Amino acid sequence: xxxxxxxxxxxxVLFCIGTYVVLARKNAVAVLMGVELMLNAVNxxxxxxxxxxxxxxMMGQAFAAFVMVVAAAEAAVGLxxxxxxxxxxxxxxxxxxxxxxx
Amino acid sequence: xxxxxxxxxxxxxxxxTIGGAIGVAATHNLVRGSYWLMVSLFGVAGIFVLLSxxxxxxxxxxxxxxxxxILITFAVMLTxxxxxxxxxxxxxxxxxxxxxxxxxxxxxxxxxxxxWGPGGTLAGNPVSDQVATxxxxxxxxxxxxxxxxxxxxxxxxxxxxxIGAIVIAREQHD
Numbered sequence: 001x002x003x004x005x006x007x008x009x010x011x012x013v014l015f016c017i018g019t020y021v022v023l024a025r026k027n028a029v030a031v032l033m034g035v036e037l038m039l040n041a042v043n044x045x046x047x048x049x050x051x052x053x054x055x056x057x058m059m060g061q062a063f064a065a066f067v068m069v070v071a072a073a074e075a076a077v078g079l080x081x082x083x084x085x086x087x088x089x090x091x092x093x094x095x096x097x098x099x100x101x102x
Numbered sequence: 103x104x105x106x107x108x109x110x111x112x113x114x115x116x117x118x119t120i121g122g123a124i125g126v127a128a129t130h131n132l133v134r135g136s137y138w139l140m141v142s143l144f145g146v147a148g149i150f151v152l153l154s155x156x157x158x159x160x161x162x163x164x165x166x167x168x169x170x171x172i173l174i175t176f177a178v179m180l181t182x183x184x185x186x187x188x189x190x191x192x193x194x195x196x197x198x199x200x201x202x203x204x205x206x207x208x209x210x211x212x213x214x215x216x217x218w219g220p221g222g223t224l225a226g227n228p229v230s231d232q233v234a235t236x237x238x239x240x241x242x243x244x245x246x247x248x249x250x251x252x253x254x255x256x257x258x259x260x261x262x263x264x265i266g267a268i269v270i271a272r273e274q275h276d
């Protein structure tokens with residue numbers, strides 16, 4: 001079995017790439033992609049800890065499934081907001097959409 | 103880590119996952135970025151298989167690559183004029199890079215420090231090879247003593263989010 005810390009390191013690298021995408025990219029859709037990467041890193045952590053520490057219960061898998069559902073909801077609402085903002089401002093650059101009212 | 107089929111598969115899926123993530127971070131064309139995202143999510147599905155969670159892997163393929171990936175691709179195409187942006191990153195990108203690198207350093211130290219005791223992050227083998235199956239997951243999600251309330255709440259959340267997305271994205275005809 002591959003040891004636990006390798007899974008955790010993989011998740012850490014994935015999470016940090018996601019963080020960088022969220023913080024640095026200009027395009028709002030790219031920022032949402034970064035959030036998806038971060039959520040996936042968290043899911044790897046949840047499932048890895050479940051497999052290594054409590055494989056006989058359902059905690060980790062159930063939590064990972066809930067995270068997936070929340071991620072799907074987040075993607076749907078986030079992209080809807082981006083499309084609404086694009087229709088209004090003709091732009092998806094986050095820095096140009098700094099005001100809520102306009 | 104000895105060399106066997108499992109470790110080779112782990113390395114391959116790790117490379118797929120990290121490579122896809124780097125593709126998301128570095129590509130100029132966001133349509134390609136969404137495909138890179140799907141590649142990365144596929145790698146995560148492979149990791150789930152290695153962690154003996156086949157149901158989550160299937161859900162990962164269906165929900166993430168099938169639904170979220172397509173959704174993001176459509177969003178990129180609907181906001182088409184911005185897909186070939188000249189400047190990829192904002193002006194403070196080096197600050198973001200430093201923050202991410204610092205976070206990575208902290209996480210790596212946190213994982214590798216031997217302070218979590220036996221069964222902590224340095225555990226080489228699982229506590230048991232008796233793994234709960236998909237049947238157990240299905241039972242747990244509808245068991246009154248386990249996850250039926252969170253399951254119902256999350257269903258409600260998803261329905262509300264979908265209705266909200268439709269309302270937000272709908273064109274207003276006044």
